[in-house]
Amino acid sequence: MPRPEQRDEVEMLAMMLLIRRFEERASQQYQAQKIGGFCHLYIGQEAVVAGAVAAARPDDYLVTAYRDHAHALARGTSADACMAELFGKATGCSRGLGGSMHFFDKENHMYGGHAIVGAHVPLAAGMAFASKYRKEDRVTLCFFGDGAINQGGFHEALNLAGLFKLPVIFICENNFFAMGTSVKRSTSLEHVVDRAEGYDIPGEIVDGMNFREVRDKLSEIIVSIRKDPHPAFVEARTYRYRGHSMSDPASYRTKEELEKFRLDDPITRLRAQLTREGKLSNEQFGEIDKRAKEEALASVRFAEKSAQPSLEDLYKYTYLRGVDVDVSARKPSPSAGTAGKQERAADTAAP
Amino acid sequence: MREITYRQALNEALAEEIERDPNVFLMGEEVAEYNGAYKVSQGLLDRFGPTRIIDTPISENGFAGLGIGAAMVGLRPIVEFMTFSFSFVAFDQIVNNAPNMFTMSGGQFNVPITFRGPNGPAHQLGATHSHATECLYANVPGLKICTPATPRDAKGLLKTAVRDNNPVLVLECELFYSHKGLVEPEDEELLIPLGEAETKREGSDVTIISYAQTVPMALAAAENLAEEKINAEVIDLRSIKPLDWPRVFQSVTKTHRVVIAEQDRPFCGIGAEIAYRIQREIFDALDAPIMRVAQEDVPMPYNERLEKAVLPNTEKIIAAVKKIC
Numbered sequence: 265m266p267r268p269e270q271r272d273e274v275e276m277l278a279m280m281l282l283i284r285r286f287e288e289r290a291s292q293q294y295q296a297q298k299i300g301g302f303c304h305l306y307i308g309q310e311a312v313v314a315g316a317v318a319a320a321r322p323d324d325y326l327v328t329a330y331r332d333h334a335h336a337l338a339r340g341t342s343a344d345a346c347m348a349e350l351f352g353k354a355t356g357c358s359r360g361l362g363g364s365m366h367f368f369d370k371e372n373h374m375y376g377g378h379a380i381v382g383a384h385v386p387l388a389a390g391m392a393f394a395s396k397y398r399k400e401d402r403v404t405l406c407f408f409g410d411g412a413i414n415q416g417g418f419h420e421a422l423n424l425a426g427l428f429k430l431p432v433i434f435i436c437e438n439n440f441f442a443m444g445t446s447v448k449r450s451t452s453l454e455h456v457v458d459r460a461e462g463y464d465i466p467g468e469i470v471d472g473m474n475f476r477e478v479r480d481k482l483s484e485i486i487v488s489i490r491k492d493p494h495p496a497f498v499e500a501r502t503y504r505y506r507g508h509s510m511s512d513p514a515s516y517r518t519k520e521e522l523e524k525f526r527l528d529d530p531i532t533r534l535r536a537q538l539t540r541e542g543k544l545s546n547e548q549f550g551e552i553d554k555r556a557k558e559e560a561l562a563s564v565r566f567a568e569k570s571a572q573p574s575l576e577d578l579y580k581y582t583y584l585r586g587v588d589v590d591v592s593a594r595k596p597s598p599s600a601g602t603a604g605k606q607e608r609a610a611d612t613a614a615p
Numbered sequence: 616m617r618e619i620t621y622r623q624a625l626n627e628a629l630a631e632e633i634e635r636d637p638n639v640f641l642m643g644e645e646v647a648e649y650n651g652a653y654k655v656s657q658g659l660l661d662r663f664g665p666t667r668i669i670d671t672p673i674s675e676n677g678f679a680g681l682g683i684g685a686a687m688v689g690l691r692p693i694v695e696f697m698t699f700s701f702s703f704v705a706f707d708q709i710v711n712n713a714p715n716m717f718t719m720s721g722g723q724f725n726v727p728i729t730f731r732g733p734n735g736p737a738h739q740l741g742a743t744h745s746h747a748t749e750c751l752y753a754n755v756p757g758l759k760i761c762t763p764a765t766p767r768d769a770k771g772l773l774k775t776a777v778r779d780n781n782p783v784l785v786l787e788c789e790l791f792y793s794h795k796g797l798v799e800p801e802d803e804e805l806l807i808p809l810g811e812a813e814t815k816r817e818g819s820d821v822t823i824i825s826y827a828q829t830v831p832m833a834l835a836a837a838e839n840l841a842e843e844k845i846n847a848e849v850i851d852l853r854s855i856k857p858l859d860w861p862r863v864f865q866s867v868t869k870t871h872r873v874v875i876a877e878q879d880r881p882f883c884g885i886g887a888e889i890a891y892r893i894q895r896e897i898f899d900a901l902d903a904p905i906m907r908v909a910q911e912d913v914p915m916p917y918n919e920r921l922e923k924a925v926l927p928n929t930e931k932i933i934a935a936v937k938k939i940c
Contacts, residue, residue, distance in 0.1 A: 325688065359721025368720035375687060376720065383707055386677050390684020397640070397666065397690060417707070420677025427672065581718045582756050584725040584780035 267483060271318040273534070274544060274552070276475065279317075280310040280531050281556040283334040286343050289560040290333065290350055294510045298568075299350045303364045306334040308473075308505040311530030312437050313338045315470075315478025315500075316405050319486055325375055325391040327384055328407035330365035331437075331504075332377025335407065339374040341367070347563035353570035360573045361581065381442075382408065382415025385434070389421040392432035392495070401490045404432040411442025413459050414450060422495070426463035431493035433485055434460070437472065438501050443508040444516040460497035472502030473525065475534045616797040624766035624798055625655045625731075625787065628773035629693065633663055636691060639777055642669040642678055643695030643732075652697045653733065653792050679705035679730070683712050683782075686728040693777060696732035699786060700746040713782035714757025729776045733789035734762075735828055735878045736915060736926060745915035747879035749827075749855050752784055753888070759783040759809055760855040764830035766796035768853055771807030779809065786855075788827050810857035814866065818848035821872040821936050824863060824889060826852040829876035829908075829927055836876075836932040845940050855885060863889065864897050871902040874935045876927055881909040903939035908932050 266273055287305045294303045306313075309331075317338045320326070328335045336346055341357050349356030350364055357369045365379035375391060378384030388406030395402045412418050413436060425432050438456050440447055453459065460467035470481045478500055485496045503525035507514040514522075538544035619627070633639050645652045647660040647670040660668040671678040675696065682692035696702045702709060709730065717725045736745040752758050759781055763769040769787065776783035799805045815830065816837050825833035830851045837847040848866050852858060867873050873893060875886035886907040893905060911925040 327684075356721070358719060358723070361721045362719045366719040368723050370720070370723040376716075376724070378712075380707060380711055383680065383712060386680020386708065387684030387687065387712065389677070390681040390686070391688050392684075393681055394685045394688045394690050397685070417676050417680060420674045421680065423672060423674065424677050424681055581722040583759070584717060584722075584727075 266318075266479070269321075270479060270483060273538060274548075276314050276318050277531065277534050277538065277544070278552045278556065279338055280314045280475070280534065281553050282343065282559060283310050283314075283337050284531060285553075285556040285560040286337060286346065286563065287333060289564055290347065291506070291510065293347075293350070293564060299364070300352060301363050301365070302330070303350070303510045304331040304508065305506045305510070306331050306504065308525065308529070309437055309439060309502045310334060311475040311478055311534070312435070312472045312500045312502050313407065315475045316407075316435060316482050318475070318479045319482035320403065320405055323373055324402050325388070325395070325404040326373060326407075327375040327388045327391065327404065328377055329381065329384060329409055329412065330377055330379040331409070332365065332367045335377070336367040336369055336372075336374045339369060340372040341369040341374060343559045343563035344566040345369070347567040348570045351567035351570070352572070353567055354573040355566070355570040382412040382417040384408070385412065385415075385418045385421040386424070388432055388434075389425045389430055392425065392430035393428065395431050396428070396493050402431070403486050403489050404430075405435060406432055407435045407437055409442060410436060410438040410440065410447050410456055411445075411450070412436075413456055422460065422463040422465060425495035426465050429494050431489045432495050433482065433489070434465070434495065434497045436497070436499045438499050439504045441508065441517065444512070446516070455499070457497060457499040465495045465497050467497040467499065469499045469501065472500030473528045473530045473533065475530055476537065616799060618795050619766055619798050620792065621763075621766045621769050621788070621794045621796070622653065622655055622792040624770035624796075625773055626657055626659070627801065628770045628777075629656060629659060630662065632693075632774055632777040633659070633667055638689060639691045639693065640667045640669060641693045641695065642671055642682060644671055644673055644697050646670060646695050651695070653789065655792070656695070675701055675705035676708060679708040680712065682728050683708055683716070683726055686726045687716060687724045691727045691729075691777060693729045693731060696730060698744060698789070699732055699734035699748045700744045702730065702732075702748060703746075709752070709758070709782075710755045714755050717757065717781070725780050726782050727780045728782050729773070729785060730782070731773065731776070731785035732787060733792075734786035735788060736910075736922070737789040739917055739919055739922060740915075741917045742914035747910070749786055750879045750884045753856050753885060757782065758856065760786060761809055761853060762786045762827040762855055763853065764788065764791065764827050764851055766794065767798045767805070768807060768813075768851075770798055771805045772809065772853065775806050775809055778806070783809065786827065790828065807853070809854045810859055812853055812859035812862045813851045814848065814862065815851050816847065816849040818846040818870065820846045820870060821874060821940055822848045822850060822863075822866040822870045823874045823876055823932060823936070824850050824852065824886075825876045826855065826878070826885075828878040829932075832927060832929045832932055833876050835929040836936065839929065839933055840936055845936060847936060858889075860892060860896075863893065867893055868897055868900045871900055872939050873901070874906045874908065874932060874939070876908045876932050878927060879909060881907060881912055884909050906935040906939055908935050
């Protein structure tokens with residue numbers, strides 16, 4: 265039974281389905297060259313973010329790496345805004361300026377997809393620091409992959425979080441491969457979770473293919489952190505069905521391994537649990553899935569018809585309030601003295 | 616006006632801003648219990664306590680990133696680097712996270728953070744501890760950079776930096792911490808806008824553009840040149856980014872000759888950009904090639920004599936002026 269503070273399970277199943285269907289559409293649109301740059305899909309890992317979000321409060325800080333579409337969707341960013349971002353459109357969640365790896369949605373407390381491996385882990389420590397500084401009870405959820413755990417920034421952030429007792433949960437989405445390099449070939453430890461021990465941070469392993477297990481473990485940790493701020497570490501063992509990015513055929517792993525995890529699919533599992541308990545009929549599931557597919561398809565149409573960001577806005581978000589005094593495009597006034605002051609006063613003008 | 620040191624001016628700026636805004640805090644190595652490696656934060660821990668004045672481990676990448684994360688959600692951190700030579704350990708945070716966030720998020724997350732500390736060669740610190748970092752950071756859109764050369768500018772620019780809504784680097788001069796200068800009384804708010812240069816000396820024959828360590832050198836050179844009837848105008852840029860182009864162009868339009876005295880290295884240094892802009896915007900005003908005085912293009916030697924040979928100085932500035940006047 266979900267606890268009162270946890271979100272409805274059928275609703276969370278619908279969220280996982282939306283993430284899955286959205287990314288299937290994204291994959292298709294990438295192949296049709298409607299989406300540029302890199303595109304990393306989360307398919308297979310949905311129970312991790314869904315479980316965490318189900319346990320958290322909507323205003324808890326959430327920050328993740330570049331495999332970030334699911335985290336925005338899970339936080340409530342619309343499929344339209346997500347797909348438009350992939351298309352680089354002005355209606356995207358980052359106005360088309362971020363792209364696949366840099367989804368942000370302040371209103372829905374999505375504090376970013378961050379694309380330098382491990383570099384956002386110190387940012388998460390900073391958000392948790394802000395919670396503690398302001399005496400808020402907000403917890404920071406920091407997601408990253410197994411590839412991040414050998415980066416300096418990761419270690420420095422864990423040390424600071426341990427030292428300052430920051431209310432942050434480091435959630436390692438261990439899908440066993442950092443791009444094409446397995447954990448065995450990259451990490452001196454057998455178990456990722458043991459990294460936490462060196463910083464006196466309690467660590468847990470959860471089955472990242474099991475929504476309920478992720479949610480319940482996270483709930484327990486969050487309750488404890490809200491009472492008394494401290495960091496925690498969760499290694500969620502999961503699997504991405506697709507390659508590292510769209511261009512990766514994932515030839516470094518076997519079909520058998522992939523099939524083993526596919527049989528343990530997180531959506532199928534939660535559906536079976538709910539069906540068995542009489543909380544979800546086949547018809548209801550069919551209806552939810554149909555809605556997810558429709559929403560994903562509609563997001564493509566929305567993205568297609570959305571406008572490009574305007575060229576005039578190129579400098580709009582370099583500095584807040586456009587405070588750039590670059591007036592080099594203007595000829596200097598022939599009379600030295602006061603003219604400079606006037607031009608400087610106009611520091612909100614575009615360069 | 617009263618006379619205080621550059622160090623004291625920075626200390627006052629920190630205290631005033633921490634006092635004024637509960638979201639402002641100071642973080643860095645040895646800033647609290649040790650009272651600052653250069654005593655800039657002297658007394659602040661006693662006055663504001665450990666929640667506002669925070670000692671960190673030697674972990675620049677970690678605490679710079681922590682500051683940026685805190686700034687993303689509304690705090691206004693002041694992060695001290697014991698020297699900007701150590702900021703390279705946090706380079707990814709300073710160039711990839713702080714200045715990119717506002718653009719990448721489509722304007723949702725600005726990063727109001729101040730990075731401050733000594734920058735530029737001091738005295739016989741060797742290659743690793745002598746970096747003048749301004750030209751590296753000036754290449755990054757989204758960052759602002761100021762380089763106070765006097766106690767007054769140190770106070771006024773640091774206070775402005777803390778209030779700015781963007782990441783600002785306040786590059787202090789280690790050799791100037793004990794310099795004295797006139798500063799407004801403590802009860803008078805002193806804010807100096809970023810991007811506003813100051814004409815330190817009026818002249819008509821040549822413009823010497825300086826900043827940070829080269830300001831006193833340029834002024835000494837100008838005094839010296841006056842004896843030879845060369846009347847030099849001296850500009851202190853005070854901010855590198857944004858840069859006060861109107862003041863530069865106005866001065867050069869008047870004097871027709873320019874020497875840029877910079878504390879960084881020559882290749883892609885600050886002076887390279889200034890020279891380019893001057894020739895692009897006011898080519899017709901120039902009566903002579905633009906001269907630059909910068910460091911020699913070598914890693915900094917420890918040996919005192921060799922170090923002196925690498926650095927800009929008054930004599931080098933005078934020689935550069937004489938080549939074009």
